[in-house]
Amino acid sequence: EVQLVESGGGLVQPGGSLRLSCAASGFTFSTYNVVWVRQAPGKGLEWVSYIALGGATNYANSVKGRFTISRDNAQNTLYLQMNSLKAEDTAMYYCAAVPAGQLSRFLSSLKTDFGYWGQGTQVTVSS
Numbered sequence: 001e002v003q004l005v006e007s008g009g010g011l012v013q014p015g016g017s018l019r020l021s022c023a024a025s026g027f028t029f030s031t032y033n034v035v036w037v038r039q040a041p042g043k044g045l046e047w048v049s050y051i052a053l054g055g056a057t058n059y060a061n062s063v064k065g066r067f068t069i070s071r072d073n074a075q076n077t078l079y080l081q082m083n084s085l086k087a088e089d090t091a092m093y094y095c096a097a098v099p100a101g102q103l104s105r106f107l108s109s110l111k112t113d114f115g116y117w118g119q120g121t122q123v124t125v126s127s
Helices: 103-109
Strands: 003-008 009-014 020-023 033-041 045-051 058-059 067-072 079-081 091-098 121-125
Touching: 003 091, 009 058, 009 079, 020 033, 020 091, 020 121, 033 067, 033 103, 045 067, 045 103, 058 067, 079 091, 091 103
Parallel strands: 009 121
Antiparallel strands: 003 020, 020 079, 033 045, 033 091, 045 058, 067 079, 091 121
């Protein structure tokens, strides 16, 4: 059974930090592109960051310089280190695994029936 399980979310004050994890199982994690996607209250899905299969990383402009994505293929785990958090980072954060060659298509559509998705972890930034 394919599973992606996010953890590490919670309530944090503005300026604080959180580290999200996404544990993968049931498929060959190392052969997939991996993406963090978030959905703020009342808004649509937004990709936050990704690691392509070749190792290239990219970040949404809104988080560039504050968030760092990494993966540990030996542990089948994806991470997102979030620093200098702002109220506008409040959202449900999802990890997704995207098949080789499909990353651009995924990023342009963010369809939840494409690739593998976790159930999400809530991040709330508030004083």
